[in-house]
Amino acid sequence: MSIVAVGSIAFDSVATPAGRAENILGGSCTYFALAASFFTKVRVVAVVGEDFTGEHEAVFTKRGIDLRGVEHAKGKTFRWGGQYLDSLNEAKTDFTELNVFENFQPRIPPEYQNSEFLFLGNIHPALQASVRLELNGVRLTGGDTMNFWIRGTPGELLKTLKLIDVLLINDTETKMLAGDPNLPRAAQKVLALGPRALVIKHGEYGATIFFREGAFGIGRHPFRAPALPIDEVTDPTGAGDSFAGGFMGYIASAGVLNREVLKRALFYGGVMGSFAVERFGTERLQSLTREEIDARFQVFRELTHLE
Amino acid sequence: MSIVAVGSIAFDSVATPAGRAENILGGSCTYFALAASFFTKVRVVAVVGEDFTGEHEAVFTKRGIDLRGVEHAKGKTFRWGGQYLDSLNEAKTDFTELNVFENFQPRIPPEYQNSEFLFLGNIHPALQASVRLELNGVRLTGGDTMNFWIRGTPGELLKTLKLIDVLLINDTETKMLAGDPNLPRAAQKVLALGPRALVIKHGEYGATIFFREGAFGIGRHPFRAPALPIDEVTDPTGAGDSFAGGFMGYIASAGVLNREVLKRALFYGGVMGSFAVERFGTERLQSLTREEIDARFQVFRELTHLE
Numbered sequence: 001m002s003i004v005a006v007g008s009i010a011f012d013s014v015a016t017p018a019g020r021a022e023n024i025l026g027g028s029c030t031y032f033a034l035a036a037s038f039f040t041k042v043r044v045v046a047v048v049g050e051d052f053t054g055e056h057e058a059v060f061t062k063r064g065i066d067l068r069g070v071e072h073a074k075g076k077t078f079r080w081g082g083q084y085l086d087s088l089n090e091a092k093t094d095f096t097e098l099n100v101f102e103n104f105q106p107r108i109p110p111e112y113q114n115s116e117f118l119f120l121g122n123i124h125p126a127l128q129a130s131v132r133l134e135l136n137g138v139r140l141t142g143g144d145t146m147n148f149w150i151r152g153t154p155g156e157l158l159k160t161l162k163l164i165d166v167l168l169i170n171d172t173e174t175k176m177l178a179g180d181p182n183l184p185r186a187a188q189k190v191l192a193l194g195p196r197a198l199v200i201k202h203g204e205y206g207a208t209i210f211f212r213e214g215a216f217g218i219g220r221h222p223f224r225a226p227a228l229p230i231d232e233v234t235d236p237t238g239a240g241d242s243f244a245g246g247f248m249g250y251i252a253s254a255g256v257l258n259r260e261v262l263k264r265a266l267f268y269g270g271v272m273g274s275f276a277v278e279r280f281g282t283e284r285l286q287s288l289t290r291e292e293i294d295a296r297f298q299v300f301r302e303l304t305h306l307e
Numbered sequence: 308m309s310i311v312a313v314g315s316i317a318f319d320s321v322a323t324p325a326g327r328a329e330n331i332l333g334g335s336c337t338y339f340a341l342a343a344s345f346f347t348k349v350r351v352v353a354v355v356g357e358d359f360t361g362e363h364e365a366v367f368t369k370r371g372i373d374l375r376g377v378e379h380a381k382g383k384t385f386r387w388g389g390q391y392l393d394s395l396n397e398a399k400t401d402f403t404e405l406n407v408f409e410n411f412q413p414r415i416p417p418e419y420q421n422s423e424f425l426f427l428g429n430i431h432p433a434l435q436a437s438v439r440l441e442l443n444g445v446r447l448t449g450g451d452t453m454n455f456w457i458r459g460t461p462g463e464l465l466k467t468l469k470l471i472d473v474l475l476i477n478d479t480e481t482k483m484l485a486g487d488p489n490l491p492r493a494a495q496k497v498l499a500l501g502p503r504a505l506v507i508k509h510g511e512y513g514a515t516i517f518f519r520e521g522a523f524g525i526g527r528h529p530f531r532a533p534a535l536p537i538d539e540v541t542d543p544t545g546a547g548d549s550f551a552g553g554f555m556g557y558i559a560s561a562g563v564l565n566r567e568v569l570k571r572a573l574f575y576g577g578v579m580g581s582f583a584v585e586r587f588g589t590e591r592l593q594s595l596t597r598e599e600i601d602a603r604f605q606v607f608r609e610l611t612h613l614e
Contacts, residue, residue, distance in 0.1 A: 205512035
């Protein structure tokens with residue numbers, strides 16, 4: 001099964017306690033696509049500038065990722081600079097240069113139309129909605145958002161939430177979106193806004209999935225996957241997008257959608273997030289193998305498994 | 308098997324988003340003893356003042372808790388006031404009146420000498436050490452500490468850590484004790500200070516146990532137990548002590564000490580902590596049944612269990 005991913009491709013400059021990296025390939029769509037590519041066929045919808053070279057393209061194509069939906073625009077690719085010197089859990093943004101991303105209008109190639117799965121990366125909710133409405137055949141839509149849209153475009157976001165089956169956000173975003181500081185209560189309020197399931201990413205503590213009553217025919221008991229206690233976090237950038245890639249990619253590969261598949265997807269999400277942070281940028285995802293992924297899946301499983 | 312618990316008995320005044328309660332029975336030893344009493348015989352070492360009445364005593368004796376080690380001193384019982392109005396994860400202390408606790412010198416009744424397990428609640432590390440050295444027959448010692456002792460009495464604390472088998476502290480305390488902001492790395496540094504195992508309590512995200520190489524003959528892979536996503540947290544006071552009570556109480560009841568017992572103990576710790584916060588003070592622990600405990604244990608297990 002194939003999954004369409006829409007979002008940003010960017011060049012990032014990051015500083016972490018482990019060091020610095022300048023103008024490295026990044027962006028929500030990049031991390032998502034690389035992580036998902038270990039499980040399923042991925043088709044990207046994004047925009048890049050003239051500084052996006054064949055070398056950058058090869059990072060995607062080596063993983064079999066379809067780039068026919070990537071628009072090459074005049075100008076520079078989206079650039080972001082940030083640091084994690086005070087806290088590995090939250091980036092402090094140094095600069096954001098939207099560049100070609102400023103006027104991004106996602107265009108879906110006709111070849112993508114038969115895709116069964118869709119992931120709406122963290123872009124303007126109106127653009128997310130337009131992509132979802134254009135792809136009529138999708139069986140399941142995952143989506144991300146952030147505080148910027150929750151505060152800045154709440155009306156458009158509320159419309160988009162009704163088009164998303166599984167929303168993937170973090171603790172802070174959940175509380176902000178619900179206007180409730182109690183996480184499980186906030187989760188129920190977010191589910192009432194549209195999504196059938198809500199994945200809350202807890203960073204180093206893993207993630208929890210909450211279900212709307214009757215969603216996917218599987219009841220409403222939440223499920224949690226832990227994250228691995230990692231000795232060395234080199235660069236937290238892209239952890240959430242890699243999580244989403246592992247989660248959605250595994251679902252797309254599973255063929256059926258039931259509680260056990262969603263549980264395993266949550267574990268695979270944590271696995272991909274944990275690999276992403278081991279090196280700067282996409283370096284670790286580029287060198288990864290499916291065998292390494294499944295070995296870590298077992299480690300995660302053992303981490304909480306009672307006989 | 309029986310467990311000796313040394314720590315504070317207090318009267319707490321707390322304000323939370325759910326309301327206020329004045330001068331209610333609390334203290335680390337109280338929560339620990341009540342939680343552990345569902346699993347094993349508990350013997351308390353503590354000090355109370357003249358305001359500690361038969362009614363308070365009955366809270367313990369109804370659960371079969373041995374109070375022969377409780378000294379009745381002239382003056383008032385230890386009092387603490389705090390609030391959780393900004394954050395349920397951290398108390399803001401309004402006042403601390405040590406009262407009879409100021410000159411507390413733990414005295415172990417001869418009848419306690421045959422106890423196999425010991426829990427050193429969060430008191431001055433020199434007092435913790437003196438209790439441990441007086442009880443020669445214990446097979447396993449658990450202990451707690453806090454930022455106040457880590458900063459204030461590091462020399463005494465380092466000595467005490469060599470006498471503790473399992474240290475139970477939270478994320479912040481672990482990082483502070485190790486002087487390292489990376490949690491898994493900090494865990495290894497704390498283990499190098501003496502304890503054979505370290506339980507790090509993550510609040511609403513559960514807890515992780517880290518093992519020293521070869522500890523208990525079970526290898527060094529960490530294990531994590533999640534906490535339940537709780538809809539209503541009424542009063543977080545005592546959650547950590549109740550966790551310790553469930554953890555140590557289950558170990559004391561198990562007869563053997565192996566990896567599976569320690570894993571289950573971690574789950575039971577989370578279960579007891581999650582009950583404690585449901586009502587003010589010790590109210591929920593007083594009304595609890597073993598059947599409710601085991602039902603929630605199953606819920607916790609299901610929360611992360613893959614087939």
